[in-house]
Amino acid sequence: SVWVSEALGPFWGLQESFWSWMGGVVDNAIYPLLTYQAIMAGIGVDANSPNFFLRWVIRIIISLAYSIPGLFLVKPIGSGLGVFMLFIVTPFFLLAVLGPSLNESHASNLLAIRTDADWSSGYSPLLNTLYWNFSGIDSASTSAGEVINPRRNFPRGLLACVALTTFTYLIPLLAAASVNNPDYKTWEDRAFYDIAEQQVGGWLRIWIGIAGVVGNAGMYVAEMFEDSWQLQGMAEVSLVPSLFRYRHPRFRTPINAILIQVVIICLLQAFSFNVIVCIDNFFAVISVLLELIAFVVLRVKRPDLPRPYKVPIHNTYLLVAALSPIFALGLLVAFAGLTESVATISINLSVLVFGIVCALVMVYYKYSKYVPRRSSTLGDEADFSADGIAGVDKTNYVDSNGTASILKGGSKGEIGHDGLLEGSSLLVNSLPQETKALGDQKPGDRIPAADL
Numbered sequence: 001s002v003w004v005s006e007a008l009g010p011f012w013g014l015q016e017s018f019w020s021w022m023g024g025v026v027d028n029a030i031y032p033l034l035t036y037q038a039i040m041a042g043i044g045v046d047a048n049s050p051n052f053f054l055r056w057v058i059r060i061i062i063s064l065a066y067s068i069p070g071l072f073l074v075k076p077i078g079s080g081l082g083v084f085m086l087f088i089v090t091p092f093f094l095l096a097v098l099g100p101s102l103n104e105s106h107a108s109n110l111l112a113i114r115t116d117a118d119w120s121s122g123y124s125p126l127l128n129t130l131y132w133n134f135s136g137i138d139s140a141s142t143s144a145g146e147v148i149n150p151r152r153n154f155p156r157g158l159l160a161c162v163a164l165t166t167f168t169y170l171i172p173l174l175a176a177a178s179v180n181n182p183d184y185k186t187w188e189d190r191a192f193y194d195i196a197e198q199q200v201g202g203w204l205r206i207w208i209g210i211a212g213v214v215g216n217a218g219m220y221v222a223e224m225f226e227d228s229w230q231l232q233g234m235a236e237v238s239l240v241p242s243l244f245r246y247r248h249p250r251f252r253t254p255i256n257a258i259l260i261q262v263v264i265i266c267l268l269q270a271f272s273f274n275v276i277v278c279i280d281n282f283f284a285v286i287s288v289l290l291e292l293i294a295f296v297v298l299r300v301k302r303p304d305l306p307r308p309y310k311v312p313i314h315n316t317y318l319l320v321a322a323l324s325p326i327f328a329l330g331l332l333v334a335f336a337g338l339t340e341s342v343a344t345i346s347i348n349l350s351v352l353v354f355g356i357v358c359a360l361v362m363v364y365y366k367y368s369k370y371v372p373r374r375s376s377t378l379g380d381e382a383d384f385s386a387d388g389i390a391g392v393d394k395t396n397y398v399d400s401n402g403t404a405s406i407l408k409g410g411s412k413g414e415i416g417h418d419g420l421l422e423g424s425s426l427l428v429n430s431l432p433q434e435t436k437a438l439g440d441q442k443p444g445d446r447i448p449a450a451d452l
Contacts, residue, residue, distance in 0.1 A: 001239055007294035007301070014359035016290050017234045022351060023284035024227040025261050027136065029268035030276050031216040031223070032062040037273075038212045041190050052270075059269035066220040067262050070228060071253055084218035089168060091196070091207040096175040099199040105178040114185065124336040125274065128281050131333045133169070135284050136223075137161055224258065231257035271343070278344040282337035283351070289330045292323055 001020070005013025036059050040047040050058070099105075137158060147153055176195045177184055187195075190212075197205040232254035235245035244257045268276055298305065300316055313319045338348050 001234060002237065003298065004290055004294040005239075007297040008290075011359050011363050012290065012294075014239055014362060015355060016287055016294075017230075017239050018355040018359070019283045019287035019290070021227060021230055021234070022355070023280055023282075023287055024136070024223060024230065025264050026268060026276060026280040026283065027132075028220055028223040028227065028261070029063075029265045029271075030132075030273065030280065031220040032059045032066060032265070032269060033273055033276065035062050035066075035213055035216040038190070038209060038216070041193065042209050056270050060266045063220075063262065063265050063269060066217055067224060067258065067265075069221050070224040070258050071248075071251070071255060084214055088211045088215045088218070089164075091204055091211050092168060092172040092192075094204060095192075095196055095200060095208075096171045098204075099175050099179050099195075103179045103181060103199055105175075106180075107178060109178050109180045109184075110174060112184075116185075124340055127333055127336045128274075128277050128340070131281050131285065132277050134165060135281070137165075224261065227261055228254045228257040231260075275341065275343050275347075278337040278340040279347055279351075280337075282334055282344070282348045285330045285334045285337070289327060289334070292327060292330075296320060296323065 001013050001017040004016040036055070037047045040049075047055075172192070176192075176199065179199050181198050182191075182194055192208055193205050196208050231240065231244050232247070234240045235242055235257075244254065244260070246256050247253060248255045268279075296316070296319065299319065311319070313322060337344065339345060
């Protein structure tokens, strides 16, 4: 949002904030639905057999249960999701190894071409599903303030994410297709349950079933973490009302940002998987397209701006040419998500208009106090100058906890000894050493603003 505001102005910065946040919240509504379907399949009951109201209530209960960790935990979420990942990936690794080992497999099965595929519903479901499976990687940036040395760790993490996502889909599918039992033409939703049972055994089917529930829970918690901190960070720079900036005094979680998302997610449980995915993809992809436009604009207007990471393409025309296929595919996905059904057209356009109206009102009445920074340190260090982020009160002091505090729009952000400004998404990478090491300061001592 900050980068889009810098490149295109506050109106488009607000749109970027709203679109990306809405796409994330809608995406999170998918995981309670998938959990519900997995549970019903596990007990041998058709997921559509309960009446509409009962299905909605069950999915709301799952949503509320999944929301609990985000209300009370911050630091344990990262390590906990790592354990989740191992538990989820392991059964698919075993399927890829044991399936071809215990059964007759043929590499020629991988070259089979299906000629009787039914495309009567068009390519829209395929496009939406593929995009959804690989989307969301850019969302990691919203929790940059909670990451140690993001300049080094973010490229590594993103590369690892792309590799893991690709191989966790590709390797089990290739192994299962080489055995081809059951026949790949019969594969539908939750087909891995049957594949695991027939190729390896019932114990692996149970493990994959449990892994599906755990995986949905992990995805929900991770998405909730990302979306809530995004909304909290938007409030920090006055892109949205300040009530979303509030953090629980004990758990330090952005509780107001979490609660508004839980309400939206519970309402979305009334819709089908396809409708939710289309809404998710529409807002996710238009936000990414806006990011790409801002990326090119900043590269042209401010090529010498220090950046934590810079794409190693120096020719602007070559850069535009490299991005053109991505942009065209994004427009295709956005159109597919918008026009999938009457429900998706109605909801997407209504929410889109709502965001535009809100942004126009905020810009007109100057509610949004965000001012693009013109220092040469954007993305490298926090700028506390008069033309920096509005609302920063330069009254700094050392409190009883031995931390430097900045009164920022009425909320106190704490600068710890690691140079992180807690309570916002901004990184302070250039704090003087004497500011970081506050052991010589006494509680109540003033620190000149210039020192920060």
